[in-house]
Amino acid sequence: MEPILFVNIPDVGLDVDLADDSWLPASFHGSEVASVSFFLQRQQGGVHLTGKMELVLGLQCDRCLDLYKKSISAEFSVDLVVGEPAPTSDDQVEYICSAADLDTMFVELPQVDLPEVARQQLYLQLPVKKICEADCPGLCQCGEKKGSTACTCKIIIDSPFAALAKLGVAGTD
Ligand SMILES: [Zn+2]
Ligand SMILES: [Zn+2]
Structure with a gap:
């Protein structure tokens, strides 16, 4: 899928679905992607993106190494901004780590790489500890x-x- 240029997003916004699962990182092949959809809207300084993903991941349990399936259903919203994050000083570290800032994605060019956004959102949804069942x-x-x-x-x-x-x-x- 070609990146979508900011200038090609109409004023009313743009609905885009990822048609297949080619965006999935190789380690998740075998997962069942039900749907990944986005809505893009231009705004001052970039693009506001909202999205939704529904899939069943194939994961490996950290404890018993068995493969198991986990359903992921997530909605997200991200501000795409061209440029780089402002340099930080030590006393800003706490602020930088706040949840609001995680929702800003800095891009080099004024375009949206939806497969990349999907991968980032997927990683945010992954459990820290992958356990097949609570009492594994x-x-x-x-x-x-x-x-x-x-x-x-x-x-x-x-x-x-x-x-x-x-x-x-x-x-x-
Ligand atoms: Zn034994
Ligand atoms: Zn297990």
Whole structure:
């Protein structure tokens, strides 16, 4: 998809949908993109962009390394401004990190690269910790997921009788 020049955005604004999932970073191939749509409107100093994305991501669990799916449904609004962020001094750092400033995207040229905007918004939606389910038990010492059929050491580790057996006090009747 060619970038959209600011000057080509009509005064009434412009609706654009990303037709396919070619904008997805390679690491997310296999994800199911339902829709990504944008509305662009010119404003003083640049373009105001609002958008919406609905997709089901294929992610890998940080704990058990299983692949799992996560639905993402997000709306966002970004101000596109030509130029660079103003230089900051130390006492401005706190201000710079405020949420409002994250919604400003500085671009080199007066044009909108929608696939790039979509990727940035996707990364903002990613969970910090990717966990397949809240009580994911993680990996066993054998390398398999704890409690899975592939892990055969579960019974020995988890059974209190096994611990007693080690002490020589169980199963003596
Ligand atoms: Zn997991
Ligand atoms: Zn195991």
